[in-house]
């Protein structure tokens with residue numbers, strides 16, 4: 001069974017839920033304090049929260065922690081690395097994903113349910129979805145306004161309406177092309193602002209996020 005490290009920085013707050021979601025998806029998972037080592041793990045999840053209180057820019061300080069060098073090594077070995085919300089911010093700040101997450105267009109914290117269109121079902125985290133599938137998950141962020149000028153990016157999730165139309169109305173934060181999640185060219189690093197772990201059981205209001213973890217667990221078995 002593949003084993004995942006869920007890295008905990010000072011201020012991380014979605015680590016327990018993320019561990020539960022990975023276990024439900026059939027993997028093993030452990031919370032790993034950022035001063036530890038990543039030996040013996042088949043993949044990594046950087047969960048959400050407010051690491052270092054979003055000081056300077058969200059994710060900027062965590063991105064410079066020593067453990068991120070180990071994360072980079074795992075990425076080059078082809079292992080799956082998922083960043084959720086603050087984790088996505090850490091991935092862009094560390095250069096593991098292109099682009100940046102700027103303050104929301106309306107500069108305040110947004111907490112609400114959104115619809116997403118799956119644009120790329122070929123990554124390590126989306127192989128169990130269908131291209132064009134519409135899924136529902138919560139967002140909770142102040143700095144989720146994604147921008148990039150890099151062509152080396154795969155658009156994985158886009159904010160859409162219920163029918164899957166990628167419209168301006170459906171864009172909560174001003175992201176370029178309604179981008180909610182991107183991966184690297186190889187498809188083994190995914191960053192996403194919506195929270196799949198908060199949509200991983202019916203009693204949470206949706207289990208549409210579970211396939212992110214199921215896909216990742218399956219990919220890590222290879």
Ligand SMILES: NC(=O)CC[C@H](N)C(=O)O
Nearest residue numbers: 048049085086141142143
């Ligand atoms: N839920 C989160 O991970 C929040 C991320 C970050 N602290 C922000 O507000 O943008």
